[in-house]
Amino acid sequence: MHYFRRKGWEIAERHVTPESVFLNRRALLAGGAALGAGAILPHAAFAQAADPSASLYPAKLNDTYPAGRDVTPEKINAQYNNFYEFGLSKNIAKAAEALKVRPWTIKVDGMVEKPREIGIDDLIKSVTLEERIYRHRCVEAWSMVAPWTGFPLKSLVEMAKPLSGAKFVRFETFMDPKVAPEQRGFWPWPYVEGLTMAEATHDLAFMVTGAYGKPMAKSFGAPLRLHTPWKYGFKHIKSIVRVSFTDKRPETFWEQSGPREYGFWANVNPAVPHPRWSQATEEILGTGERQKTVLFNGYGEWVADLYKGLEKEPLYM
Numbered sequence: 001m002h003y004f005r006r007k008g009w010e011i012a013e014r015h016v017t018p019e020s021v022f023l024n025r026r027a028l029l030a031g032g033a034a035l036g037a038g039a040i041l042p043h044a045a046f047a048q049a050a051d052p053s054a055s056l057y058p059a060k061l062n063d064t065y066p067a068g069r070d071v072t073p074e075k076i077n078a079q080y081n082n083f084y085e086f087g088l089s090k091n092i093a094k095a096a097e098a099l100k101v102r103p104w105t106i107k108v109d110g111m112v113e114k115p116r117e118i119g120i121d122d123l124i125k126s127v128t129l130e131e132r133i134y135r136h137r138c139v140e141a142w143s144m145v146a147p148w149t150g151f152p153l154k155s156l157v158e159m160a161k162p163l164s165g166a167k168f169v170r171f172e173t174f175m176d177p178k179v180a181p182e183q184r185g186f187w188p189w190p191y192v193e194g195l196t197m198a199e200a201t202h203d204l205a206f207m208v209t210g211a212y213g214k215p216m217a218k219s220f221g222a223p224l225r226l227h228t229p230w231k232y233g234f235k236h237i238k239s240i241v242r243v244s245f246t247d248k249r250p251e252t253f254w255e256q257s258g259p260r261e262y263g264f265w266a267n268v269n270p271a272v273p274h275p276r277w278s279q280a281t282e283e284i285l286g287t288g289e290r291q292k293t294v295l296f297n298g299y300g301e302w303v304a305d306l307y308k309g310l311e312k313e314p315l316y317m
């Protein structure tokens, strides 16, 4: 079960785009565009047709954490996703359409005052949606910038009323091998991720419900995903159905799949290479350009203190 299979991102340099498919940079606002193999998705076609929360978008921008870089054009981002439940291709948007995202219930359980289940639309109505423009650094050494809409994870933590002994938050993705073909295989499904309580209650930790000013596409992890921008992208668990509070560190999907290569903390650090490649630089998705990677993906002034006293932990894998 814990057999390690090569991941999509390890296919060396496949995502590097032939110049022949460069798009007109000016036409795409900024950042330019180097498309991978495969056609440009008519992304709008995959947007939620009748999402009950659609009228709540676009939400007001919260610019407390400046991205400092141009937003990656939606059509680039929307055809370059990791959602392994639906296959190993980056061009996964069409396959992900098989996921039914309404009705959608999130179970909140474990060490909480009162375990409960909450429908996604009730959850969305109970918070104030805002937009945040976050950098995203994938462990495979590419990066992008996305305008996410959502709410701080700490609002969900407060709502859950965790018991004082709770030390970690564990997140779980849906499990439905009928719609997600890879879940019929041997990987340790469902996808699980985790954060410490200190990380989960940090203002930067964001629960995402929308992207690019509308309910997010299924391939982005509709109807609810996580984004912790100082960590590698594999922490950003998609299509969450369960949030549990626990005093034990959750064993994550990637720790189970490849424990020598992927850890619990996964903080971005250019000085700590992945066992099989450097993390010193990153390709800016859609541009073909590389830039130096920054510790904590540039969010260190806000998050470095979370790791004081934890120096013996493998914080960067």
Ligand code: MTE
Pocket (backbone or CB within 6 Å): 080, 081, 082, 083, 084, 085, 138, 139, 173, 191, 219, 220, 232, 233, 234, 235, 236, 237, 238, 239
């Ligand atoms: N969540 C689930 N459930 N399944 C996945 O395969 N892939 C992770 C993360 N969350 C993944 C997931 C990885 S490896 C990355 S890099 C990001 O989602 C990709 O997010 P994006 O497709 O929005 O860029």
